[in-house]
Amino acid sequence: MEEKNPQPTICPYCSLGCGFYLKLEAGKAAGIRYMPEHPVNEGSLCPKGNTVLEVLNHPDRLKYPLKKTETGWERIEWEEALDLAAAKLKGSLEEYGPDSLAFLGSAKCSNEENYIFQKIARLLGTNNVDNCARLCHASTLTGLGKTLGTGAMTNPISDLACSECIFVIGSNFAENHPAVSRRVLEAKEKGAFVIVADPRMTPTSWLADLSLRLVPGTDVALLNGMMHVIVSEGLVDREFARERTKGFAELENVLQRYDPETVSRITGIPSAEIIKAARAYARAGTAAIVYSMGITQHISGTDNVTACADLALICGHIGKKGAGILPLRGQNNVQGACDMGALSEFFPGYGKVGDPEAAGRMQALWGAKKLPESPGLTATEIVGAAGKGKIKTLYVMGEDLVNSHPDSSRVKQALENLDFLVVQDIFMNDTAEYADLVLPAASFAEKEGSFTSTERRVQWLEPALMPPGEARADLEILFRLAEKLGLDFPYRDAGEVLEEISAAVPAYGGIAKERLKKDFGLIWPCPDAGHTGTPVLHTDSFMTPDGLARLVPVEHRSPAETPGPDYPFLLTTGRTVLHYNAGSMSRRCKSLLKREAELYVEIHPADARTMEIREGNKLVLESRRGSTKATARLTERVSPGVLFLPFHFPGTNVLTADALDREAKIPEFKVSACRIRRG
Amino acid sequence: MPKAVYADLSRCIACHACELACERENENSRISLQVVRDLAAVPVSCRQCETPLCAVVCPGEALNYGDSGLEYDSEKCTGCRLCVLACPFGTAELRAGVMERCDLCQGKETPACVATCPAGALFCAEAESIGGNIRARRAERIKKALASPASAGRRVNR
Numbered sequence: 097m098e099e100k101n102p103q104p105t106i107c108p109y110c111s112l113g114c115g116f117y118l119k120l121e122a123g124k125a126a127g128i129r130y131m132p133e134h135p136v137n138e139g140s141l142c143p144k145g146n147t148v149l150e151v152l153n154h155p156d157r158l159k160y161p162l163k164k165t166e167t168g169w170e171r172i173e174w175e176e177a178l179d180l181a182a183a184k185l186k187g188s189l190e191e192y193g194p195d196s197l198a199f200l201g202s203a204k205c206s207n208e209e210n211y212i213f214q215k216i217a218r219l220l221g222t223n224n225v226d227n228c229a230r231l232c233h234a235s236t237l238t239g240l241g242k243t244l245g246t247g248a249m250t251n252p253i254s255d256l257a258c259s260e261c262i263f264v265i266g267s268n269f270a271e272n273h274p275a276v277s278r279r280v281l282e283a284k285e286k287g288a289f290v291i292v293a294d295p296r297m298t299p300t301s302w303l304a305d306l307s308l309r310l311v312p313g314t315d316v317a318l319l320n321g322m323m324h325v326i327v328s329e330g331l332v333d334r335e336f337a338r339e340r341t342k343g344f345a346e347l348e349n350v351l352q353r354y355d356p357e358t359v360s361r362i363t364g365i366p367s368a369e370i371i372k373a374a375r376a377y378a379r380a381g382t383a384a385i386v387y388s389m390g391i392t393q394h395i396s397g398t399d400n401v402t403a404c405a406d407l408a409l410i411c412g413h414i415g416k417k418g419a420g421i422l423p424l425r426g427q428n429n430v431q432g433a434c435d436m437g438a439l440s441e442f443f444p445g446y447g448k449v450g451d452p453e454a455a456g457r458m459q460a461l462w463g464a465k466k467l468p469e470s471p472g473l474t475a476t477e478i479v480g481a482a483g484k485g486k487i488k489t490l491y492v493m494g495e496d497l498v499n500s501h502p503d504s505s506r507v508k509q510a511l512e513n514l515d516f517l518v519v520q521d522i523f524m525n526d527t528a529e530y531a532d533l534v535l536p537a538a539s540f541a542e543k544e545g546s547f548t549s550t551e552r553r554v555q556w557l558e559p560a561l562m563p564p565g566e567a568r569a570d571l572e573i574l575f576r577l578a579e580k581l582g583l584d585f586p587y588r589d590a591g592e593v594l595e596e597i598s599a600a601v602p603a604y605g606g607i608a609k610e611r612l613k614k615d616f617g618l619i620w621p622c623p624d625a626g627h628t629g630t631p632v633l634h635t636d637s638f639m640t641p642d643g644l645a646r647l648v649p650v651e652h653r654s655p656a657e658t659p660g661p662d663y664p665f666l667l668t669t670g671r672t673v674l675h676y677n678a679g680s681m682s683r684r685c686k687s688l689l690k691r692e693a694e695l696y697v698e699i700h701p702a703d704a705r706t707m708e709i710r711e712g713n714k715l716v717l718e719s720r721r722g723s724t725k726a727t728a729r730l731t732e733r734v735s736p737g738v739l740f741l742p743f744h745f746p747g748t749n750v751l752t753a754d755a756l757d758r759e760a761k762i763p764e765f766k767v768s769a770c771r772i773r774r775g
Numbered sequence: 776m777p778k779a780v781y782a783d784l785s786r787c788i789a790c791h792a793c794e795l796a797c798e799r800e801n802e803n804s805r806i807s808l809q810v811v812r813d814l815a816a817v818p819v820s821c822r823q824c825e826t827p828l829c830a831v832v833c834p835g836e837a838l839n840y841g842d843s844g845l846e847y848d849s850e851k852c853t854g855c856r857l858c859v860l861a862c863p864f865g866t867a868e869l870r871a872g873v874m875e876r877c878d879l880c881q882g883k884e885t886p887a888c889v890a891t892c893p894a895g896a897l898f899c900a901e902a903e904s905i906g907g908n909i910r911a912r913r914a915e916r917i918k919k920a921l922a923s924p925a926s927a928g929r930r931v932n933r
Contacts, residue, residue, distance in 0.1 A: 127799075128799065130890045130891060132890075137893070139890055139891075140792070140890070140891055140892060140893040140895070141792060141796070141891045141893070142790055142792050142893050143790055143791045143792045143794070143795040145792075146792055146795040146796045146799055146891060147795050147799070149799065270788035270789075270790065270894075271788070271790065274788060274790045274792065274893035274894065275893045277786075277788050277893055277894040278893060278894055278895045281786055281894060281895065285912070285915075285916065286919060287916065287919045297813065297814075299788040299789045299790070299816070300788075302788065302814065302815065303788070673789070673790045673791065674791060687795055687798050687799075688795070691791060691794075731813050732813060733813050
């Protein structure tokens with residue numbers, strides 16, 4: 097370990113990749129120093145980043161491998177633990193075939209760890225390997241993939257400062273990616289016009305010049321409505337549409353039906369505001385679209401993303417500084433986990449499973465005789481298949497399915513149905529409670545490797561600390577597991593794995609450990625050793641086979657479940673600034689819990705009055721799938737008829753449905769029907 | 776006039792990072808954020824008053840003010856809480872018999888709350904300069920908005 101104090105590191109929470117320093121004392125993380133020179137956060141840190149010491153030093157950290165016995169958890173040696181894991185994987189493989197195995201990679205683990213993880217799965221003969229991107233931005237991969245040719249953020253975050261118009265739809269970045277705010281404010285100082293479309297009034301809406309409060313699940317209608325105005329008022333960038341895209345006529349045809357009055361009836365937004373938003377976006381010299389899970393987590397997620405791309409393309413707002421489409425991803429390495437092929441339908445570098453050429457390339461690189469040919473099951477499908485007994489052994493690296501997947505009761509049944517479950521994590525989470533074997537992993541500050549942020553910035557993380565007890569870096573655990581499985585891996589460390597990644601993933605061709613250690617990393621595509629990275633995508637051509645973007649018309653579809661007489665409220669879920677995802681880290685921070693202690697539900701005061709609900713009342717929420725308790729919070733942040741639950745506490749996903757987008761297989765977390773009563 | 780931490784309320788996003796940074800550095804947060812009617816947020820910490828009421832009412836001469844600002848001598852503090860009652864902003868707190876308030880992170884170049892603010896809403900400045908700062912920024916924004924042919928009307932169709 098290199099001795100540096102303070103040691104530079106990268107925040108383990110969201111996808112921005114903010115830098116800071118850890119101050120070390122006697123081998124412990126004792127303080128934080130800010131990093132004003134970092135190009136993303138410029139020294140700032142959000143509340144979660146500020147409390148990261150509480151995670152690192154938490155007494156709950158897993159320290160030893162644990163085996164479930166009839167009398168409870170039993171501490172075992174690593175050797176025994178890995179022998180057991182390998183024997184169970186091999187047992188299932190021999191008895192039921194490779195597709196009885198499933199692997200869930202982690203958007204919180206490094207590129208090298210995810211690469212090795214999916215390689216193990218595929219060498220064992222299955223494509224049943226996925227990661228939690230399935231739950232947050234799978235529709236970004238499908239929607240931007242078919243329009244632009246690649247499902248990634250087109251411009252770096254700092255570019256927003258150069259935008260003349262910023263259109264935010266389905267993103268509450270002020271709470272979930274706080275450092276984005278400084279760029280948006282920088283743009284506003286220069287006179288930029290900010291539009292925020294969100295069913296809720298959030299701190300992001302506070303920054304808006306125009307706030308559009310749409311009915312949840314009507315994003316396609318709004319986007320088509322804006323495009324209708326742009327087309328009918330002659331604001332289309334005709335040259336761009338002609339020279340760089342295909343399919344304008346078909347799009348124009350569909351848009352005819354989305355006049356502002358019709359769209360106003362669907363979305364609940366006054367038609368004058370739809371027109372105002374369309375004009376502001378189209379007329380700006382440079383305009384950016386920022387979106388997040390309000391767009392992606394719908395059964396129409398792929399269509400929502402596609403409509404965002406169509407809007408940017410017909411206005412020519414892409415391929416230059418200050419323009420573009422910026423999907424804000426959720427986890428610190430969700431972009432990287434996808435790039436590494438921890439996805440059931442993609443090899444590393446997005447070669448399609450089923451394409452003989454892509455498979456051939458991997459076979460040659462890995463020296464493998466044969467790789468599985470059909471796409472595997474997605475994260476959401478793995479749970480379904482486990483419930484039906486088709487998956488026998490599941491290996492989970494750093495994810496809490498019970499609290500992050502929809503319909504928690506069904507997830508628990510599925511986990512109980514498994515023959516063997518391995519969970520590798522830094523804390524005992526609700527999924528690990530169902531495991532047969534729990535392996536203690538090192539946290540971000542205790543290992544080395546590369547992480548890819550939402551803006552495609554690949555940064556190298558160096559270890560600052562030793563892991564607690566016998567906890568080990570995920571990569572080390574995977575190396576030893578591979579050995580037990582009889583796989584012959586030549587690597588000694590993360591740097592050597594990255595060398596193979598640069599051969600496997602074209603966009604990482606020029607990325608190497610020594611290069612990443614300088615100047616805050618590299619932004620992919622970085623195809624060769626002399627290349628300095630590509631902050632802005634699609635400047636001259638798109639990543640489609642002919643270099644042209646596709647305009648793909650999409651139609652508004654109602655959500656899978658809408659309120660009715662039995663379940664009159666529309667329930668939407670999302671994030672809050674003081675907690676993070678399934679909460680296994682943030683719910684262990686006393687200083688965060690002190691401020692946000694338990695599950696609450698936002699309800700409009702008018703609804704509360706009718707139902708005689710007061711602030712702080714305990715409510716029971718019921719959906720077709722289950723019920724949960726939450727404390728009432730009366731607020732006009734939500735519209736009448738809408739309830740909001742943060743998903744950081746156990747209980748929220750007991751209510752949500754597993755209706756999936758047909759292409760991306762992402763669940764519709766954003767809309768379900770619900771009823772409430774006083775508890 | 777002494778410097779204090781001020782917030783540009785048009786920038787604050789209610790993220791509480793200031794509180795968490797202060798809590799890490801000082802054990803308890805000396806800045807607190809109030810969200811007003813779900814429409815704006817106001818972080819408040821010691822105003823570093825020119826004539827601090829907390830010191831005026833202190834019977835034991837534990838709190839004294841002079842040219843170098845407010846000074847606190849915990850040895851002389853009786854824990855009577857008059858300072859807590861006197862502060863018009865509620866930013867003085869008595870914990871375990873010791874009065875706590877923002878001391879602008881003595882010894883640090885920038886107070887932790889200011890350094891950590893993701894929205895760049897907090898700044899440390901002298902009181903008389905802030906009115907001018909805000910007016911100057913507004914004027915600059917208006918000037919820019921008027922100078923360019925509005926972010927409207929830029930597109931020329933080709």
